[in-house]
Amino acid sequence: MNYRNQQSTRKSAEQAPVLPATAVPDSGPLTREELQLAARNHSMPLEALRREVTPPGLHYVLTHFDIPDLDASSWHLRIGGAVERALELSMAALRRDPAITVPVTLECAGNGRSLLEPRPLSQPWVLEAVGTAHWTGVPLAYLLGKAGVLPHAREVVFTGADAGVQGGVPQHYARSLPIREALRPDVVLAYRMNGLDLPPQHGYPLRLVVPGWYGMASVKWLQSIEVVRAPFAGFQQQSAYRYQESADDAGTPVTRIRVRSLMVPPGVPDFFTRQRFLPAGPVMLEGRAWSGEGAVTAVDVGIDGTWVPAHLEKPAGGFAWRRWSLPWVADPGEHVLACRATDITGATQPLEQHWNYQGMGNNVVQQVRVTVE
Amino acid sequence: MNYRNQQSTRKSAEQAPVLPATAVPDSGPLTREELQLAARNHSMPLEALRREVTPPGLHYVLTHFDIPDLDASSWHLRIGGAVERALELSMAALRRDPAITVPVTLECAGNGRSLLEPRPLSQPWVLEAVGTAHWTGVPLAYLLGKAGVLPHAREVVFTGADAGVQGGVPQHYARSLPIREALRPDVVLAYRMNGLDLPPQHGYPLRLVVPGWYGMASVKWLQSIEVVRAPFAGFQQQSAYRYQESADDAGTPVTRIRVRSLMVPPGVPDFFTRQRFLPAGPVMLEGRAWSGEGAVTAVDVGIDGTWVPAHLEKPAGGFAWRRWSLPWVADPGEHVLACRATDITGATQPLEQHWNYQGMGNNVVQQVRVTVE
Known part of the structure; x- marks a missing residue:
């Protein structure tokens, strides 16, 4: 078997090892x-x-x-x-x-x-x-x-x-x-x-x-x-x-990276569930946002479904991610936090992921569940 | 919640967040x-x-x-x-x-x-x-x-x-x-x-x-x-x-590491299944073996169920693993390779894993399936 010269040819069914195709x-x-x-x-x-x-x-x-x-x-x-x-x-x-x-x-x-x-x-x-x-x-x-x-x-x-x-x-x-x-x-x-x-x-x-x-x-x-x-x-x-x-x-x-943001989950985790726990009071929510299409222009933070614009730090340049932060006063109870970035092309992260056969280019909004005590 | 001072007390059922216990x-x-x-x-x-x-x-x-x-x-x-x-x-x-x-x-x-x-x-x-x-x-x-x-x-x-x-x-x-x-x-x-x-x-x-x-x-x-x-x-x-x-x-x-060996899977993998493929002919099987109880004294390599002693390199000292190798002439077909180490205490790896509730200390013999072409 020559691995070098067969990059552009699919083997016929008899030649190919019977293997599960990926991406099914x-x-x-x-x-x-x-x-x-x-x-x-x-x-x-x-x-x-x-x-x-x-x-x-x-x-x-x-x-x-x-x-x-x-x-x-x-x-x-x-x-x-x-x-x-x-x-x-x-x-x-x-x-x-x-x-x-x-x-x-x-x-x-x-x-x-x-x-x-x-x-x-x-x-x-x-x-x-x-x-x-x-x-x-x-x-x-x-x-x-x-x-x-x-x-x-x-x-x-x-x-x-x-x-x-x-x-x-x-x-x-x-x-x-x-x-x-x-x-x-x-x-x-x-x-x-x-x-x-x-x-x-x-x-x-x-x-x-x-x-x-x-x-x-x-x-x-x-x-x-x-x-x-x-x-x-x-x-x-x-x-x-x-x-x-x-x-x-x-x-x-698939080419460029779709706009995305992620959050540092606040508080501390449960080992197994990764559910988060934090004390009531002020906490700085923070994370990073990036896009392969150009600069990130906004990040909105969702707190129990209400969207608030985050502070964006100066871009690091090129296609490196950009830090965002938002102070939050956590009150006791269960909360759902989220973050959603928009880039200079106007593209923004979807609230529900569009399905595709190979599972490529997903950039759905992250949700973090926290228990404030 | 004070994380520092409660290491040695289980919270009562009402206090504890309702979470799946690990290791169930x-x-x-x-x-x-x-x-x-x-x-x-x-x-x-x-x-x-x-x-x-x-x-x-x-x-x-x-x-x-x-x-x-x-x-x-x-x-x-x-x-x-x-x-x-x-x-x-x-x-x-x-x-x-x-x-x-x-x-x-x-x-x-x-x-x-x-x-x-x-x-x-x-x-x-x-x-x-x-x-x-x-x-x-x-x-x-x-x-x-x-x-x-x-x-x-x-x-x-x-x-x-x-x-x-x-x-x-x-x-x-x-x-x-x-x-x-x-x-x-x-x-x-x-x-x-x-x-x-x-x-x-x-x-x-x-x-x-x-x-x-x-x-x-x-x-x-x-x-x-x-x-x-x-x-x-x-x-x-x-x-x-x-x-x-x-x-x-x-x-x-759980204390010391039980005797174990692992093998570098020979040949190349299928991306998804990690099934291995290699051409017929000589191939050097190799890996490392270690034990927390003391020196590894032998590694046997299983080739389709027949055990052959591997060559052991000089120990690196302390509790670092020890390299083993064995030349093999691969003939076409499907093969199952395995490796099994023994340490100075006489402990050897089991062929079938003994179950325990937390899944600790497993050291069952590794098996590698290869297709020789």
């Missing part, structure tokens, strides 16, 4: 397979919303296959396809190129999936598959300039070292970007996260980071970049990460 | 509560068994309550109780004390819980709640010496800054150690993990690390140490972390 919706209980994924991958505990920058281990991680164990000293990035000069670059060479650092909020496109009914069978995220880091590396545009993009280039395909089978298709994880997105000045080939070498699970030694897009675009363990003149037909582009109404719907591609 | 076994589907815990906490993806030292984000994490956000500059450790001199130490003071570095394999006492039937309702670990790190800090014995332990001291109680409700009981997370264990030379108050400041989720700025014991003993976000002359009756000591046959059984305390 199910109204039943969580399956063993979903639990295995939940144990491997992890989201960001919501109390980490207090931090402007999310450290490794708190930042969400989704790996489709295994985390590769790569040796940076022998590793090379290949740049080829519709370019004037194919390049092969060592990490040492990349580190000599000009570097930028961008603060970026990344969110998994499947965040919130487990709240849908029926539930698409895949990584069963609850609400917290998000994180913000400072990514340092070479601007992709600089390297594409070095290679020289030929006329009629349409997309850039990024392939990781991580390999496996999904939907019956052996593959390396690979995604493309339209050429105009690839040339944005803030798209970075990152070798540092928050000032340190990338951790293994975040793509060591090199990954792509595409600010504003859901995480699937930011290919980890990046080993090749290919400029192409036709739309990329790889599994993760053409089959996965699409907004579909049903299995038969070709759907539309 | 259930034969039904995974609950929303279990999924929330699985999303917050994370285990170690098994491919990380290749690494002798587990980086943050791959090392397992279990937090009962929220991860505290502590300021090391204003933080103090209090040492009191049955001592000659109560102490209050800043991080700066602790860093001036002699430091040791110990390599330690930590495993959650509830590892494997989700494989039990009926399944105790708590964090639904599969098999991978483990990790090995190098912990640096002050030997606990040194600080107990500084404080001077008074006669008739029986246990040492460690209390973290993390607070919440469990089993209806408001509490700070707190555990005790028998005085003879607390005085072991390898028990450390750690402020560094793998050479860097502790990450927030591993107990920043200071935690206890008790080599050889399941992870519940290694109290994170440590804020006080109290020498006591009577057995500690806190919730995490007297109610949680016990081997019980039923709810009514007082049970026995």
